[in-house]
Amino acid sequence: MKNIQLLVYFLAIYIVHAVSEIIENDSDIGSDFKITGKIEILASKDKEWLTNTQILVDGGEYIAYPRSDGSFVINGLPSGSFVVEIVNPAYIFEPARVEITSKGKIRARKVNYLQASVVKTIPYPLEFRERRKTNYFQVREQWKVTDFLFNPMVLTMVLPLLMLMFLPKMMNAADPETQKEMHSQMKALNDKSSIPDMSEFLAGLFGSDSKKSSKSKAVRKK
Incomplete structure (x- = not known):
């Protein structure tokens, strides 16, 4: 009897362990995708900007750093839609949206928050070039x-x-x-006599009305 109980106990432990491994393997499936690209700054001749550059996915949920040649790889991504941004204190880059299907197909397009339905595809692997330099101060207007x-x-x-x-x-x-x-x-224009006085005009207007009313009253009394 005790041998049967021990056998059932070990079988239960084995089944639980096997199920947990299956769940872990299923969760790992779909998380092996990656996003690749390259960053170029044409305005800078040296490579000092590489040390101050980060690649952010979805606002920092995934972070990567460029290599010496400007290329980068972001591993461990599941299927879905991601916004890739290049952050550098001296230059501004235009972000890109990358869509990864469950089968591993990747499509890149421009980010358009105002018109989300408008799709404008861009080449993949991603290619980032600086849009302009960052201006931290407003230029004083000249007189x-x-x-x-x-x-x-x-x-x-x-x-x-x-x-x-x-x-x-x-x-x-x-x-x-x-x-x-x-x-x-x-x-x-300067002759005052040619221009009628406003006070006289109003007095004549109301005076004529008062005369008419007095005459009508006199007729009624008769």
């Missing part, structure tokens, strides 16, 4: 004469002066008939 001349405050001061300078010359250069017309128009 220009046009900025001063087109300033609203300057325009409000200069334009009336120019009009005072050039209008008399234009009037003197005009024909006598046009000068007479301009003088007559200026007199008409």
Whole structure:
């Protein structure tokens, strides 16, 4: 009886161990994919940038470093979609999205967060080149004469002066008939008698209304 119990016990341990190995093997399957690529910085002649460069996958879930020739390999990736970024303090690189199927097929395309449905494929293995240098400081704007001349405050001061300078010359250069017309128009504008007083106009308007109302009341009394 004891021998049967021991046999059952050892069989149970063996089955548990075999099942655990199968599960581990299944989990390892699909995690053997890798992403390869190369980094080039055309603006830099030396290779000092290699020491300050990192390759990040999905924001740092997987991290790799470039080799002396700029190439890199990221191992142990499962199937799925990954965003590969190159991080360097002196240069800016455009990220890339890599999609790995369960069968190991790899496709690379540009990252477009605004239009995710738009797919623009890029060559694989990946090739990264610097987009531009990183600017940590804003360039100070240089002073220009046009900025001063087109300033609203300057325009409000200069334009009336120019009009005072050039209008008399234009009037003197005009024909006598046009000068007479301009003088007559200026007199008409300056003549107060030709322009009705607003207070008199309102008084006459309301006065006529009051007269009409008084007449109507008198008719009713009769």
